[in-house]
Amino acid sequence: MSDRTLKLVLCWHMHQPEYRDRHAGEFMLPWTYLHVIKDYVDMVAHLEAVPEARAVVNFAPILLEQIEDYSNQVNNYLLERTPLKDPLLAALVAPEIPLDPEYRLKLLHDCRKANRERQIHRYPIFRKLTEMAEWVEAHQESINYVNSQFVGDILVWYHLAWMGETVKLNDGRVQRLIEKGCAFSPNDRMELLEIIRDLLSTVLYRYKSLARKGRIELSVTPYAHPIMPLMLDINCALDAMPNARMPALEQYPGGEARARWHLDKGMATFKHFFGIEPQGCWPSEGGVSEATLKLLSEYGFKWTASGGNVLQNSLLASAVDETGTIYHPFQWQSADIACFFRDDGLSDLIGFEYSKWHADDAVADLIRHLENIAGHVDEESVVSIIMDGENAWEYFPDNGYHFLQALYRRLAEHPKIELTTFSECLNQDIRIRPLARLVAGSWVYGTFSTWIGDVDKNCGWDMLGDVKKVFDNVASSGRLSELELTKAEMQLAVCEGSDWFWWFGDYNPGEAVSDFERQYRLNLTNLYRLLGEEPPPYLALSFTQGSGAPAMGGAMRRGNEI
Template sequence: MNPQKKLKLILCWHMHQPDYRHHVTGEFALPWTYLHAIKDYTDMAYHLEQSPQARAVVNFVPILLDQLEDYTEQFRSGKMRDPLLRLLAAKDLEHLTLEQRKLVLDSCFRSHHSKMIEPYPAYKRLYDLFKLHEGQGTENLHYLSSQYLADLLVWYHLAWTGESVRREHELVVSMMSKGCLFTYKERLKLFALIGELIADIIPRYRKLADDGQVELSSTPYYHPIAPLLLDFESARESLPEIDLPVSPRYPGGKSRLSFHITEAIKMHERHFGTKPQGMWPAEGGVSQAAAMQMAQNGCRWIATGQKVLSNSLHNAAQAGSLTDPLTYLYRPYRVSDGKNEIACFFRDDRLADKIGFEYAKWFGRDAVLNFVHSLEEIWQQSSGHENPVVSVILDGENAWEYYPYNGYYFLSEMYAMLQDHPYIEFTTFGDYLDNCRDEARHPKRTSNACAEMRDLPHLVAGSWVYGNFSTWIGCQEKNRAWDLLCHAKQSYDLVIAGERLNTEQQYKAERQLALCEGSDWFWWFGDYNPGDSVRSFDKLYRENLADLYRLLMLDPPHELEIPLSQGGGYAEAGGAMRRNT
């Protein structure tokens, strides 16, 4: 084995939350943005800060940045528009309405029980008391005291603090040790800490980028599935028999995708001081046309799932090369239309799924040793003089609540072990391309070479989930949701063309439309997802479409009052992630 040969490892953490706001009122309908902020975005920055030789790509979806900025402004102004945070800081919990009591009880046990409730006896006791009253009618809610509600609100937020926060802030440790009978003053201190943590997230990642430790990338603004905006028929490139919506296409999809891309670049530059070099398209959703539209907007690279590459190579009659991933996966590919070109990286689905689903069940060090051994095998078995580039891409937030201590030991030991590894090197997508370009201009007389970038004649449309779009289109509920959106877009086009709105009204309507174009609504529709989550997203999606009609000065159609999907499944990881292997 050539001792100069290196394995180039690109860890890409994708940070995303859909827009949970009612834009007419500004109220947040669900708390997941700020909860993941104080748990996962803080922890992920901390682990990189503690391992300065480690490197990663961190992908921020612009609508997440927008919401983090919104929360920061709420704390600054003292005008909270998140109902749970308002209640955490409320002086009087004795005279809550029945609706407010239900909100606390419906929200504050929605955590992974074995990792986030059961380890804390005081929190579990609150849950056991709740179970005594569950199913006995709403009148029983009045018997729960203000102290019970105060303790429950505190414990919910304590359980959602990151492991790094617990190690860095004495307040969290002291409150967890106290366990119960939390005072109003203590709730205010916890409330203030939450505000500080959220306000510090964007500056922390910007500093990591300025120091050269991370590459920050982006996604089209509201996280739409780009190929489906352009053409529903693209779904048939990977699933020829898939059922499609009644509407033949999404009206004006090319201009809408252009909006999401250009606005994402503006948002990224405003927060981080530079334009992103590349994008992780929403859900790794790519097609030839979508890739070219991103290239035209200055993106050097995109990334997606391994099965998209398999489908693309099959399409190019290169199926013979697919028997072993070592022969095709660990290199970038060039996608071009003759005028524009872009580099496309493909994730190792097996390694990403190990982190996302398997290692949570292992002891931390054993999981790290297995992960590193898997990389070493790729290094040992890859042939030739080229350095293989391995892309491991997954959520930077959803997996960790299933790990002990929010993945603290896995992440800290992984970074520590890899940053000192003799032949595995961290890199980023942008730096890898830079090094390959420099190598091409100034060839070295060593065998330590970049993997050759091969050409893909056609990028077959698909996503990182199964290599197709069945998670977002194809069943009755998802197709119906698309039809409702298409009808709303037709109304939008007519109103805009008729010049019935002033500039401010047009701006609000366009933002509301963009919100409705996000991928997350379609992800949750279907009977394979948990009922509570499906009903929450279904209700919010229909309310957002209704708000769009109102912003257009139109009456919402009555069909928006009819639920689209009920759910009822028991999806792995609560339905927030999908497995590919």
Template sequence: MSKPLDLVFLWHMHQPDYRDYASGEFLLPWVYLHAMKDYSDMASHFERHPKMRAVVNFVPILLDQLEDYEQQFASNEIRDPLLRLLERDNLDGLSTAEHKFILDSCFRSNHTKMIAPYPAYKRLHDLFRTLEAAGDATLSYLSGQYMADLLTWYHLVWCGESVRREHEVVVQLMSKGEGFDANDREQLFEVIGQVVSGIIPRYRKLAESGQIEISATPHYHPLAPLLLNLNSARESTPYSSLPQSQCYPGGRSRVAAHLTSALESHQKRFGTKPQGIWPAEGAVSTALLEVLAEHDCQWAASGETVLANSLRAASSSLPDRTRYLYRPYHISGASQKVHCFFRDDRLSDLIGFEYSRWHGRDAALHFVAQIEEIARKSASGDSPVVSVILDGENAWEYYPYNGFYFLDDLYAALEDHPVINPTTYGDYLAQHGKQGSFDFDREGKLPGLVAGSWVYGTFSTWIGSPDKDRAWDLLCMAKQSYDMVIGSKNLSKAERIAAEQQLSSCESSDWFWWFGDYNPSHAVESFDRLYRHNLIHLYHLLKLPAPAVLNHPLSHGGRGNEVEAGGAMRRGS
């Protein structure tokens, strides 16, 4: 009989800030689309399986935007252009720009799983491709009815499987297939409003019941170790190129500000302080753990390769991974009270990249067998804890039915498993506590961390190439201007708050993620444009002229759609 084993899933929910603070408009629709499809489905799986336990990590800037959409639906003052078009009564009089915007937006879905299975939607796509091949001018022949059908189908396929099962109107519209009128689109719009507005209350209820633990990330998802020290990139990749800037000015105070804001956000929304922090991109360093310790964070997590690099730095060799991976660690010094967990990259990547090609039940049973094998191999007296950490939103569009059958079978298999105990980090620490504090004999000890992330154990996804380094230099330059203007005290309190909010958005890791010729050009173009727009607006708020270089793209991409998972996820190793 295998020994008992604790299993912690951490589902990371995140989108960067897509708002133009000058106009209040949403420039990209991914927050409400993932709410319809993924955040709703993930909540539904927990509701269907009340004995399933997990950690759900919400980045505060995502919650800010979900609440923004909730307010839009309540007031019917819609500031997302795609949603506005969906509910417009008459689509016959579209402007040229609106016409192009719909065509550019409404085929941005996984073709195999989200377009091809629906004959009516596929016909719209095939017609578009035929006309596009004949030249852009022919696209103007597409009618208002075509645009109505395209907008409707795009939103229908972004409805999660749980939404389809719980809202009859979605099935009715999918059965209708074409000829959608204003009333059809209004009904779909109302469903979207109900789903999006219900996301935060549903997860709050799950947390209050004790079924999930909700953790947080520093507010705008900054790459904190690099804000603290740009040279930390060379701890894992010694010969990495770096920006010309020697450091990010005032980085420690900026990390602390993001973290303080996140803790306040969590307290306000969920009525309690989060026990744990998932740092943006699982990016950690010894310096970051010290900041987390100062804010009384109990736990943090990162990638397996970060742990392996840190163990090699301490002892030059590694035992079998089953002997070091499945336990928490603490770091010597001021950060000792932060318990560090490290994901099993192989298991996490099976869900993120491999199981989408399997039959759902086969994948679920295979995963459970992998966990059972870890339990079987664990040493006598061990209390292994296996961490499976990945995006809770980006993998599912590559699965049939948005991963519904895989997750349903997986959770069902785990709920009453005799060996595997699905739990949370908070409960694991409480269970293995010793007179009110954790028994450090159960933990591994490290003299320090080799700084890195959950992607390859390095920071190469965000720094170390010409376009990424240039983007960092532009951010450092903007921060120097920010410090100069704020220090002069020439801005009003309201103006200082607006400038700080804009700076926070510029510090998000997401902009740097997408720079690089290995990413699809359409995604790089969108994020490049938004990053430069954010920096330009920051200079505007500081009442300074923006550098002319911000008028030109920093990166172009170029790999089309061949990048794995569309570039939105990376493997751990």
């Protein structure tokens, strides 16, 4: 290895879509609070434990709002017994588990939505309860003989299994519940809710505190996680996949105005929670285009980032062939913003491979890769590891505790690797290379194929285009009050999120496709009703199904196709 120091940026993207039925005010899926108590608290604890560590943590604004909602509703329940708006949380602390067979069967089903090897089989009692629940589901007439204690115990174990490893190691209440193992009382279940309350109410402050101390950089995504390049020009998808079949929708109506709305709302939400202006924007799904870079530059962002394949496609289109260029930020000639590019190989090793390794071996392997890179690049190089900050860890032993602990410690101690942030790189006047052309794409394969170009995904876009045209007509008619229009605009933003399109397609697992497709149709239906219009009949019918078994359950994608 040379004497030069290699700059390394670890960027963790924290994101969950809007899981609330904004009409009924209820959460349809529990993933936001479950990821808080498992992944967001663990990640911040690891960063707190190594003062020399640095990282970028990106939050989707609509996630921040949901965390606040959960914190408020749990606090209100504990103080005033205000009903909880999440069915799973409500069941956890229900004085009596309702006798309705379908309700109980659904609870037993939902309490098995966890990684079988790492979360369920880790605890022999939870494993036995899960096996019993599977038998009951296969013999549904037996549900009438299942008592409330069984349902209550599996609810407690489900939440204990989703609890972050740093919480399990440091919270005596959690340790006592795990040790008790069975016959949990109503008081036990209430105590578990209090633990969840404590985690929900402090997690964002902990990140804010680290940012104030300069130990992490916080960045933002457009409000509801829309794919801005496709909103600005839906046909930019053809840049990287020219033969793709496109939706009937020729352009997303008023797309630029909607992209601006998401940026305005996103920045205001970010400032509300963290009290600072973000310097960087991780665009939803790392989706960039020339029009997107120009817009982000106009909003004053100093940096953005995308996938390595986007850079390779862009260099090819620009007739540039340089070794090691992925380890430099670039600036497209017509936008005053630096764009960093992800090392897809290293990011995918963490996301898809290292969960199968011993933690020390995995970290040593990553460091060997970094040392090798350092020996072949110039002194102004920056390695960008950018990845999902939540979904990978359930595949690691102990929620990635040993891996992340060793990762931060060994990188912080390494004499030739400098953990840093994107803004700090720019503050050090690192050289930014020019880019003649930027080929539109995302961090997944360098294309938008995960969100458009498939029959079912295109159907989703056409549905969105239909409701946007109705929205525009109603908004311009003056029929809605200012408050009604604001509610409709917020509901439209939810419909524009990228996650719905991610899951459409038969290569995804059936239950996930069903959950997200159903929620998408509900979101569109709610918007039509807010507009005072009758939803089209097609929204009553499912339009996509899944039967695939992708890696990591489909919640993550590799940067490169294999």
